[in-house]
Amino acid sequence: MCRVSSVDPNSFANLDQLHTQHVHLDLAVDFQRRELAGKARVRLVAVASDVTKAVLDTRALHIDDVQLAGHSAPVEYALKDAHPIYGSALCVTLPRAYAAGETLELVVSYKTTKESGALQWLAPSQTVGKQHPYLFTQCQAIHARSLAPVQDSPAIKLTYSASIRVPKPLRALMSALATGSDPGEDGASTIYRFEQRTKMPSYLIALVVGNLEGREVGPRSTVWSEPEVVERAAWEFVDTERFIATGEALLTPYEWGRYDLLVLPGSFPYGGMENPCLTFVTPTLLAGDRSLVDVVAHEIAHSWMGNLVTTRNWEHFWLNEGWTVFIERKIIGRLRGEPARQFSAMIGLTGLRKDIELFGPTNALTALTPNLTEVDPDDAFSRVPYEKGFNLLYYLEQLVGGPSVFEPYMKAHVQAFAGQSITTAEWKQFLYDYMSRHHGEAMVKTLDTVNWHAWFKEPGMPPVTNEYDHTLANACTELSKRQAASGADKGQFSADDIKDFTPYQKVLFLQLLADSKSVSKEKLDLMDAIYEFTHVVNCEIRFAWQMLCLHAAYVPIYPHVVAFVKEQGRMKYVRPLYR
Numbered sequence: 001m002c003r004v005s006s007v008d009p010n011s012f013a014n015l016d017q018l019h020t021q022h023v024h025l026d027l028a029v030d031f032q033r034r035e036l037a038g039k040a041r042v043r044l045v046a047v048a049s050d051v052t053k054a055v056l057d058t059r060a061l062h063i064d065d066v067q068l069a070g071h072s073a074p075v076e077y078a079l080k081d082a083h084p085i086y087g088s089a090l091c092v093t094l095p096r097a098y099a100a101g102e103t104l105e106l107v108v109s110y111k112t113t114k115e116s117g118a119l120q121w122l123a124p125s126q127t128v129g130k131q132h133p134y135l136f137t138q139c140q141a142i143h144a145r146s147l148a149p150v151q152d153s154p155a156i157k158l159t160y161s162a163s164i165r166v167p168k169p170l171r172a173l174m175s176a177l178a179t180g181s182d183p184g185e186d187g188a189s190t191i192y193r194f195e196q197r198t199k200m201p202s203y204l205i206a207l208v209v210g211n212l213e214g215r216e217v218g219p220r221s222t223v224w225s226e227p228e229v230v231e232r233a234a235w236e237f238v239d240t241e242r243f244i245a246t247g248e249a250l251l252t253p254y255e256w257g258r259y260d261l262l263v264l265p266g267s268f269p270y271g272g273m274e275n276p277c278l279t280f281v282t283p284t285l286l287a288g289d290r291s292l293v294d295v296v297a298h299e300i301a302h303s304w305m306g307n308l309v310t311t312r313n314w315e316h317f318w319l320n321e322g323w324t325v326f327i328e329r330k331i332i333g334r335l336r337g338e339p340a341r342q343f344s345a346m347i348g349l350t351g352l353r354k355d356i357e358l359f360g361p362t363n364a365l366t367a368l369t370p371n372l373t374e375v376d377p378d379d380a381f382s383r384v385p386y387e388k389g390f391n392l393l394y395y396l397e398q399l400v401g402g403p404s405v406f407e408p409y410m411k412a413h414v415q416a417f418a419g420q421s422i423t424t425a426e427w428k429q430f431l432y433d434y435m436s437r438h439h440g441e442a443m444v445k446t447l448d449t450v451n452w453h454a455w456f457k458e459p460g461m462p463p464v465t466n467e468y469d470h471t472l473a474n475a476c477t478e479l480s481k482r483q484a485a486s487g488a489d490k491g492q493f494s495a496d497d498i499k500d501f502t503p504y505q506k507v508l509f510l511q512l513l514a515d516s517k518s519v520s521k522e523k524l525d526l527m528d529a530i531y532e533f534t535h536v537v538n539c540e541i542r543f544a545w546q547m548l549c550l551h552a553a554y555v556p557i558y559p560h561v562v563a564f565v566k567e568q569g570r571m572k573y574v575r576p577l578y579r
């Protein structure tokens with residue numbers, strides 16, 4: 001086994017000696033064997049002197065051969081024993097020592113295997129159309145190494161290109177610009193070509209292959225999905241361009257060329273994944289009323305926070321997610337008003353409380369910058385980096401004097417770090433430098449009042465509890481109190497109680513009732529008769545209602561819960577329902 005990198009505890013690559021500049025993937029997709037096979041060409045530049053080996057991350061890959069481009073002699077390499085979390089280091093002995101600034105290109109012939117965790121192979125029965133197989137990838141956090149041999153660390157920013165051969169009539173899309181396609185010489189396949197010209201980390205490499213159709217919804221946006229869903233999907237995400245334009249107004253021009261959306265089959269495990277040029281989203285966003293599109297605002301915000309300015313390693317993941325939630329809520333505030341932003345922040349704080357309860361308030365993984373040595377980042381995943389990170393930034397915004405001071409700073413932050421991968425210490429140093437430069441020593445003293453250690457290192461809830469405006473929450477609180485206090489007689493209640501509620505107000509109302517722990521089965525019968533929650537389409541409401549019913553052991557909901565966990569695989573819903 002190899003030593004992990006000093007830059008990233010979750011990678012074996014020698015990141016202090018070599019940096020990837022470009023990866024080219026030349027792969028054939030075989031649905032029968034459930035395998036990708038072909039070559040990865042990895043161009044690296046030496047960043048130290050006397051570099052004699054190249055170490056790439058792999059996991060569950062079958063390596064056929066390694067060559068050094070331009071060298072005819074065979075290259076010595078070894079695939080080290082598999083670490084249970086981080087996979088097998090591919091150690092290549094270079095034929096000579098490389099000096100800083102010199103480049104080399106490794107050409108690795110390989111196949112993926114059944115254990116390649118980045119790949120989700122779906123049988124036709126698992127798709128909407130039921131006719132064709134489907135493949136999608138999910139590389140965040142450390143699964144890119146099971147798709148291709150790479151330096152699989154967010155510390156490394158690379159460009160990539162690809163040629164992907166897929167069986168007809170399927171189409172391939174990637175987190176990159178599509179640059180053309182050719183018929184395969186076998187007459188049964190198509191070769192799709194892609195290029196990602198903006199430097200990005202390996203966890204953003206993404207591939208989808210399936211029966212895909214697109215609808216243009218904006219000047220730089222197409223919504224893709226299976227044909228059966230594409231009209232609904234295009235209707236739901238028609239506001240995409242407004243979100244991008246608002247992000248640009250808040251930060252810097254959008255750098256990635258296109259912003260397309262892919263609506264996946266139900267088993268996609270996340271709400272959305274910010275794959276550049278092609279955000280992946282769950283079909284559970286298709287509420288039919290455009291009410292769940294804040295996930296799209298979130299993924300668009302990643303175009304700057306995470307994709308352009310990236311965490312150095314997974315211990316600083318809050319720099320991706322806390323910032324992204326902060327920008328997402330700025331976008332929501334701009335488009336729907338400040339009360340909507342405040343309401344979203346309040347719901348987020350409740351979510352944070354729940355996750356900290358679940359992990360345990362002394363669990364070290366609830367610190368904003370946890371130690372991830374020997375930890376699987378997937379096991380550390382929670383709302384902590386999202387919501388504790390947001391709460392820190394919101395607190396700082398208030399502390400330094402509000403949006404008029406903070407918003408120019410956040411733009412400067414993106415300008416300063418675009419194209420880089422940074423640590424929390426670098427983030428903090430820039431904050432101090434910027435505030436001192438623009439607002440003087442008094443502001444530095446203000447920043448010195450922050451309990452930085454508690455924010456970053458202590459587990460549990462944040463050291464400061466932000467107060468959010470309750471305007472939109474009041475009606476929910478009032479109705480939940482009335483419902484909790486009243487008996488099971490219909491008398492005072494009617495569908496009008498919630499007719500002016502937004503979907504998220506309905507969610508809060510249901511969560512508050514669940515928290516009150518005082519809802520009887522008779523009360524649930526009555527509420528369902530009046531509000532008809534059991535058959536609601538909106539998945540957020542459906543989930544909140546099912547959780548409330550399960551906590552009350554309300555047996556009539558059981559078949560509906562079974563149906564819900566069978567029709568989609570979004571972990572946000574599935575895991576608490578199973579629990």
Ligand SMILES: CC/C=C\C/C=C\C[C@@H](O)/C=C/C=C/C=C\[C@@H](O)CCCC(=O)O
Binds near residue numbers: 140272314317377379
């Ligand atoms: C401290 C934790 C460090 C690293 C974890 C990083 C990645 C973990 C891995 O499990 C991947 C996460 C991907 C998330 C993608 C999208 C989320 O924003 C979805 C949130 C839940 C949802 O809305 O469904």
Ligand SMILES: [Zn+2]
Binds near residue numbers: 298302321324
């Ligand atoms: Zn995110």
